[in-house]
Amino acid sequence: MAAWVQTSIFSADDNGARTVDGILEAGTQDDADEDDEEPVSCFAGGQSTTLADVQRSYNALSPESMAYKPFHNQLSKTSFARFMQALASHVLSTLVVEVLKPSRAGSLAEFGRVLLQDGSSFAVKDALRRDYPGRFTTVSPAAVELHVTWDLWRECIERVALTPDTFAERAELPPAASLRGALLLADRSYFDRDYLRAVAAQGGHFLVRAQQGINPVIAAVASGPRASRVVGRHLKDVRGQLSKDRPNDLTVRWPLGREVFYCRVVSSWNAKTRQFVHLVTNLPATHYEAAAVSRVYRLRWQIELLFKEWKSHANLRAFSTAKPAIVEGLIWAAIVVAAVKRYLAHSAQRVAEVATSTLRTAKCAWHVIPALVQALLSSAPRRLHAAFMCAIDYLAVNAQRAHPQRDRRSGRLATGLTPIFHDA
Incomplete structure (x- = not known):
């Protein structure tokens, strides 16, 4: 000792x-x-x-x-x-x-790192509005934000940046090339299809909450609505077909320039907000069913x-x-x-x-x-x-x-x- x-x-x-x-x-x-x-x-x-x-x-x-x-x-x-x-x-x-490690029989064992990305902002004295302009100019004309990349295994900060509150959060995401063999968890403010495609191309994995307005084309259904009713249609057009009793596990595609980006969308109904929560991921469905995807995403609370x-x-x-x-x-x-x-x-x-x-x-x-x-x-x-x-x-x-x-x-x-x- x-x-x-x-x-x-x-x-x-x-x-x-x-x-x-x-x-x-x-x-x-x-x-x-x-x-x-x-x-x-x-x-x-x-x-x-x-x-x-x-x-x-x-x-x-x-x-x-x-x-x-x-x-x-x-x-x-x-x-x-x-x-x-x-x-x-x-x-x-x-x-x-x-301080943490995945068990051999548990999830996440294939990842060398699990990274959590988020930011936290707070107001400072109004006189600092030129140095630290805030997003909400009436309520908080001066504010700062701390952007953090968090290592789950060590429960420690891998990177932290201090910026004015007006700086774009997505600009503080870790480089896609640095995520090879890693899993990134992030909230909807970090959802960016081009970035996620780059992460996948570099051999990394992601699990990111998306905004309500996403509208990919559904390519396949693992659980939820009948495939015959939704495949080939846009997500917005079939919201009424999605199950509210169990997670909807969909394979979707987005056109990105001349290429097509495929990934999974796991959509679960939130009875309190009366909205679907969309989790976008490239975790393999063979190892991470829809319920497991939701459990892993809850680690972002750390x-x-x-x-x-x-x-x-x-x-x-x-x-x-x-x-x-x-x-x-x-x-x-x-x-x-x-x-x-x-x-x-x-x-x-x-x-x-x-x-x-x-x-x-x-x-x-x-x-x-x-x-x-x-x-x-x-x-x-x-x-x-x-x-x-x-x-x-x-x-x-x-x-x-x-x-x-x-x-x-x-x-x-x-x-x-x-x-x-x-x-x-």
Whole structure:
């Protein structure tokens, strides 16, 4: 166990943040100041609402107090934002633990990676409308969006990009060539037929929700309506023929230039919205029947839980500042905090061999993170090791998953996934 911990947390390069393919590009940290580390500790409890809260936390950790004005001036420097971005790159690429794997008899075993794509936006101070224009100019004239590519096996970020809210979400999709042997899950805002065809051509797989207005030609029917009534017709023309009692599994075709793009559309009736939910995929029907496609797509909810952790328990929020460097720096600080908390949860699972909850860890890790920060500031490896192991022991007891059996029946493990422990 000690050897695993030593390799996992204490083997990082001491020469600063790394730039890793797939992770955000890190800036230089040569001109960063020591107080740039403070937001990480301050945000651990998720209760900081003002820059004054961050300053007071800094004064609690530093041997020398700093007044608010000079503290604000330090955070206003572009070097603060660059340093926090570099720190985020280092943390996201270093503190990674593989925590899930498909069982041999379960779904998804053929994929080296399962990636989830989504974005989360929030408003910032209106004075920043030129730097971060928002989509909803009346309600939120200034807003930012974080675009995330999420690795399901490691439950970690593969790539994150910070943009104005007006930037196109589809532009942040991973390159099609990078998805060979992988499966991509994404919501309807990422539906793009040309992109999906490119993914398939590169040997990748996709499972993407489509908009209500899609209108391909139905080529074949595996389940749902009678084939004789719908084959050769457009989807919009036969909506009344689709089953509302069970999933409709259709093979469809779209003309794309001189070529024709074939894939599956699994359409299920949602009684609450009184609409069909269309899932577009190239997963083979021989291994993934319609119900299995829907179960796999529900894994996309894991990235929504990540955004909830960011906003509720890592202090990802709009601070009252018109300084772009402060806005960016504090956003990266929140991502660092969330990544550290998840790393602690995953480490507790691997070391203590118990299934841990990242949400429970996000709520209670503030009890142990201050001791870790103090140990880091002391530059004493033994003290850091002791603080880390105390954190693991605490989370192994207080952050266990509440219903592991339910997870296997209807939760994230229902597709055949299994948690990885230390001896795996």
